[in-house]
Amino acid sequence: MSSNWITQLLLILCLQMAVIAIARNDPTNYVEETIEAKDTHEKKPVLKKTRNNFDVSAYYRLTNAFKGSRLALDVDEQTNNYDLKLNPISDRESQHWHFVPLGNGVYSLRTRSFGDEYSLDIINDGKNTIPHLAKTGQYTGQFWHLVRRSDGTYNMWNDFTTQDKLLGVIPSSGVAKMLPKAASEAKQRWRFVKIE
Structure with a gap:
């Protein structure tokens, strides 16, 4: 009986930590833009990462x-x-x-x-x-x-x-x-x- 209680408590703690981690990581606040490379002769696009x-x-x-x-x-x-x-x-x-x-x-x-x-x-x-x-x-x-x-x-x-x-x-x-x-x-x- 006590091992079931401990297992359930650990499961609840893990779920709470996962919810907090998901809430802190706000993917809607992250944008990737494609820009042209300026320092090279190539036309290859370069990713510029922006946040906030x-x-x-x-x-x-x-x-x-x-x-x-x-x-x-x-x-x-x-x-x-x-x-x-x-x-x-x-x-x-x-x-x-x-x-x-x-x-x-x-x-x-x-x-x-x-x-x-x-x-x-x-x-x-x-x-x-x-x-x-x-x-x-x-x-x-x-x-x-x-x-x-x-x-x-x-x-x-x-x-x-x-x-x-x-x-x-x-x-x-x-x-x-x-x-x-x-x-x-x-x-x-x-x-x-x-x-x-």
Whole structure:
């Protein structure tokens, strides 16, 4: 009798996990477009994969709705932790962000200057509010969710701090910080500007 109860409990748990996995993977939010190859002489079509209405093979500048389009999220290479802040838009490759799909609508964010070796993460110091670049790994602070808003901006949160905290900026300094969720606040909304 007890083994039947355990078997049924395991079956229910497996079904719940399957339903959650299916719900998180939203295939209607994924589009494949065929584009012509520009860097070759061939006429062979190349697939450009997009998700959340952006091209995951491209690089983007991240601008903040509160601070405006003249400042972009940048890596402060002068700090030991590669902290983040808004700086005037420039050709610095530390302002060129790439969204690496990890599956189920989760992304790793990396810069052109640091490549795949470093990803956007959160310092685990008990407060867990400081975003920075850290060695890429299987860390929940590197698993980012992008929530598109009706105005075309995005809220960004990660699995470590959960959706209770969103990536934002301190208005006075432009320093990036995980802030308590207030999704409609401009300092927690981001624009992704494709770099051509």
